[in-house]
Amino acid sequence: MLAYLLLHANRRVSTKQLIDALWANEPPRTARAQVHTAISALRAALLPVAGRLSSEMSGYRLQTALEEVDVSIFQARLSAAQRLVTGRQPELAAPLLREALALWRGDALAGVDAPFAVAARNCLEEQRFVAHELLADLDLAAGRHVELIPRLTALLNDYPAREAVAQRLAVALYRGGRQADALAVLRRLRSTLVSEYGLEPGPPLADLEAALLRQDPVLDPPPQQPAASGPAAAAPTSARLESQHAAGDSDFTHPRPAQCPDRIAGFIGRAGELATLDRLLDGHAQTARLAVVTGPAGVGKTALVLEWANRQGGSFPDGQLYADLHGFDTQDTECPARILQHFLTALGIPDHRIPLDLTHCQALFRSSVAGRKILVVLDNASDFEQVRPLLPGSATGLTLVTSRDRLDGLIAETGAMPLPLPMFTPDESIEALNQITGPERLAAAPESACELAQLCGGLPLALRISAVRLAVEPATSVAELVAELAQTEDRLVGLSLPGNQHSVAGALEQTCRRLTAEQARLFRLLGSHPGPWISLAAAEALAGDGRALRGSASEQVRQSLRILESLHLVEQVKRDQYTMHPLVRLYAGRP
Incomplete structure (x- = not known):
């Protein structure tokens, strides 16, 4: 718990995040109670600084200063060094990187056995390698290749498949007059990648090996001029060799990312x-x-x-x-x-x-x-x-x-x-169903199709789930699905697909995680209200304060309603009058 809070220092961490971090997909029934117990134990153990571990909106925040956490110091030193390199002050960056790497004592999060630790450990290790590789570039640029060899050799022994480390070690060995050893490092790396991972090394490795064999001048140490020194001059392992082939190619320096996923099939309307x-x-x-x-x-x-x-x-x-x-x-x-x-x-x-x-x-x-x-x-x-x-x-x-x-x-x-975005109109709802079921299926039962669209309340997710059910359950007729969903106690169950990845109730549950206990309580009470809309005064009465019946709604209820409205769990139809989507009302009113 402490490790996770420190990795997220000075940020709010929800109870749900903590449960997922500690138990992933298999939390015990007592998970929330265990979190509360652990927080209490931490507060006691952290005296007299326990006040820094505060409760905040169904979560917790651990306040720390930069110099109190090794991870924070390491990341700050690394970031500062990167800025200095960018600003052409490599001579100031190298000491910061040495200080940052000196903070490491063994593996990150050693002894922490929890689901979150694996990803966190990998992330920290990657940052560590960024620091190692940047420092190696600076040392190569400064002519410190001989001093660099023992450090990179030890690092490569621990991580024999690390291509960037092997490439920098090969350059250092070559500059130290050990061409055969440099080639041996690259060939040993090639053998490791092929035998243990079934992978062929990338083009930078082949380019570097060829440059070593022909004793390419690009591998020679750069002139010792401070203004020209830096990683760019020191790293023929990749960018410098590739630049010989990429000169004038704007896509090399300005790639065109294309990260947007493909459009969702069956899009209609809007x-x-x-x-x-x-x-x-x-x-x-x-x-x-x-x-x-x-x-x-x-x-x-x-x-x-x-x-x-x-x-x-x-x-x-x-x-x-x-x-x-x-x-x-x-x-x-x-x-x-x-x-x-x-x-x-x-x-x-x-x-x-x-x-x-x-x-x-x-x-x-x-x-x-x-x-x-x-x-x-x-x-x-x-x-x-x-x-x-x-x-x-x-x-x-x-x-x-x-x-x-x-x-x-x-x-x-x-x-x-x-x-x-509004809900679909009845015509759009029918079209959304047709996109998956095919028009023939619904055309054979037009009245049932209209009833199905109405039961889904124009919500595209509900319509898509219903259409998928009809498509994958050919024995179920449209009328039979309508009869199932017409039962209010079964409707949210019916509007879900196996695995809970597509579920109206599941989607609403995710939204409701944002609510405080008081807001969630009001939401459930509104779900039990029988009328199509509810006034602000009636909402206050439901919340338990009879003064609202005399026309004085409390600020707490007003604020809770504003939060519910901002999350689209209620809708204000006119001033101080609120309504709920039928499916949201069903979810709110569940026992």
Whole structure:
């Protein structure tokens, strides 16, 4: 628990995240109780600094200073060194990298046995190798190849399949007058990759081996001139050798990423929304062009954005960047720093130039996309704070954000265009069913088809699930499916597919994880209300304060209703009157 909180220091970690981190897909029934017990034990063990471990919105936050956690110090040193290298001050970067690597004592998270530890350990190890490889480049550039040989030899003994380490060691050996040993290192690596992994080494290894055999001058130590020294001069292992073949090729330095997934099959309707997005391409924008597509779970936000992105791919000659932020699903919410690192890699930024801290990563991202016609899709965003660092800030590109939250703060601060998605009309609902079942199946039972569309409430996810069920259950007629779903206690069960990956109830459950205990309680109470709509005063009465019957609703209930409305769990039909989608009402009213 402590290790996970320290890896997420100064950020809120939800109880659900902790349970997933500690037990993955097999949490015990007492998981929440065990989390609470562990938090209490940590607070006691951390005295007198226990106040830094605070409870916060169904989660916890551990406040730390930079100098208190080795991981934070290491990442800060590495990021600072990368900036110095970029700023052509390699002589100042090398000491920082030595300090950073000196913090390592054995394997990361040694002795921590939990599902989260594997991915975290791998991530930290990759950062460690970035530091090792960057320091090796600096040492090679400074003529310290002889001193470098023992360190890289030990590293390669521990990680014999690490191509980047082997390439740098071979260059160091060659510069130390050991051409045969340099060739032996590369051939041993080739043998390891083939025998243990069934892999052939990549072109950089073959290029380096050929350069060693012909004693290519490109492998000679660079002139010892501080202004010209640095990793670029020291690393003929890949970029320098490849540059001989890539000169003048703009795609080599400015790749065109194409990260958007393909459009979702069976897309229908949304002509008005697609036309609205088209208007963002008019070319007259003076600020960043940004649209926020919002709506309840299952309304088709991702489908709309991917359809438009595939139709308008030619409008973005510099490429498309896509990230699923996992804001509402069962996976850990993606942190902005990691997304930015993926984006920068896709844009052709070398790994050693990508900062690890969020602020500098964001600055490099904005600089990299400035003036370029790039589409950025941020799918399934949790909140404004998750999205803010990922915005390009360029008027030449376009950014689309999807979320179940209205993201009012994003709209207020950036002037983003809100694009709420409504439910399908009855005609669109029938068309959505036809896309999967085929028109003949529904045409044979038109009345039942209309009833089925009505039972799905125009929700695209419910319609798709129903259509798939009819397609894969040929023995079930449309009328029989309607009869099943007409039973309110069975409807949410029927609107799911095996595996719970496609389930109306599952999608609503993910949204409801965002609610506090008080908001969740009000949501359940609203689900039990019998009328088609409920007034603010009646909602207060349900919440248990009779003063509302005299026309004085409490601020707490008002605020809870605003949160429910922003998450599309309730809808305000007129001032102080609220309603719920029929399927949301069924979910809220379940025992």
